[in-house]
Amino acid sequence: MNSDELPELRYIHEKESDTEVTLRIIFDAVISGITLEVNRKHLESIINKELNIETNELDIRLTKVLCEAVVYYVGIWTDWEHRNQHHDVWFKRFCEYLTVKTNYIIKNSTEFIEDNGDVVEKETQTNKIDRQKELAPYNIVVGGPPAVLNNLIFTMYNGSIVIKQHIPKPWKDLKLPQFLNWPYVTTEVKLPDISITRANQHQISRFIALEGIPLMRPHFDRINHITRIPEKAENEFKPYSYSYFSHYFGQLNAILQTLPHGNRQRLVELAAIFTEFLKDIKEMKLYKSTMSPYVTVGFNIGKCRYIRSKKMVNSAAQHTHTPINYFEIITPSVDVSLNYFKAKQDCEDTSRVSFKSLNFLAEKLLDPSNSDIAELTFFINNSSVTFKCNLCNESFSGADAYNSATKHFQQLHEGEQLVLCLKCGKQYEVHVLCNQRWFHRCTRHY
Secondary structure (H helix, E strand, O other): OOHHHOOOEEEEOOOOOOOOOOHHHHHHHHHHOOOEEEEHHHHHHHHHHOOOOOHHHEOHHHHHHHHHHHHHHHHHOHHHHHOOOOHHHHHHHHHHHHHHHHHHHHHOOHHHEOOOOOOOOOOOOOOOOOOOOOOOOOOOOOOOOHHHHOOEEEEEEOOEEEEEEOOOOOOOOOOHHHHHOOOOEEEEEEOOOEEEEEEEOOEEEEEEEEOOOOOOOOOOOOEEEEEEOHHHOOOOOOOEEHHHHHHHHHHHHHHHOOOOOOOHHHHHHHHHHHHHHHHHHHHHOOOOOEEOOOEEEEEEOOOOOEEEEEOOOOHHHOOOEEEEEEEEEEEOEEEEEEEEEOOOEOOOOOOOOOEHHHHHHHHHOOOOOOHHHHHHHHHHHHHOEEEEEOOOOEEEOOOOHHHHHHHHHHHHHOOOOOEEEOOOOOEEOHHHHHHOOOOOHHHOOO
């Protein structure tokens, strides 16, 4: 049967219906020879949820075009002749076909897209973009303590922009994994075999606009950059697998637990940092989940962007104050550096995966009086982990580094305001997202 004999898919522009319509329902209706009516609400839902196109980012005219295009392309799909063969296989191809067609329309209709243009943000600024949208020819630079910068709001009064401050959100005690993914936190580990730096370098685009102005959304990539550490640029890339690191950290953690007089809190910190590093490798998915020494990789952790929109609204002064939106578009990003890695597998030990340096250390631990063990224990307790605040450029080291770092954030930064997911529109506490490595339910199926 050719496409001319297909049942009709009718697009009813104005008619509303509470009945759910999905691509599977459309596919099954065609196979069964049933005429199906769909409206714009049905089609927008399909475009958003199944074709992964956010229509709230598009001009309303382009959204209408996409709705009509879906109906059109359903009708002309040449592979309907296979519709009675392997339904699941051909349904998958049907979905892929519509995804390609709709994205082609968007790619070739950029004049309708609300976030068209290239906005590059490295600091608090709004860059001019090539669009027919009026932007101010200047930047506003605001300085102050972190707690002030985290809680700015704007209003307009007598033709001037007035900057005010929200009441800071109280600091909430964080678990260690949450703190490791907290904005502006950098962690550095230095051990004889390995050195890791992990910096939360969240990309934040900030701008202000009158209420009702369409939102600008900067472009972002899953991988921001892959760079060699400059002083080691002459070294060749030598990637190690996720499995290799996992075995190494497993043996290392077990041996560190046997150190006499080892600081328990420090060992917990090391284990947590190693866990985050492994999760980074798995999430980056570079070269079959590998990481090379002397390399820094910057990536978008959590695969999502968030927004904070703050404005001053005073119902008693509506006639003299014009609401001004202050937007923060947040792309959670982490820079992971493997500064060096020297661990060599002990191939003579065929009973398990182990490493020469760690096996040698295990032998030394059999003699509690060995001076090397005392030196290593002192180093682990006092110098192996450093925490930093990227925003204030302060470092915290020593046996009490973690407590000093969290105290700094509690006193100077205070809590982070709520954020809104740009994909699903749900609101989240920052400490909840940090506990999930900036994942939430709508991004788990990317």
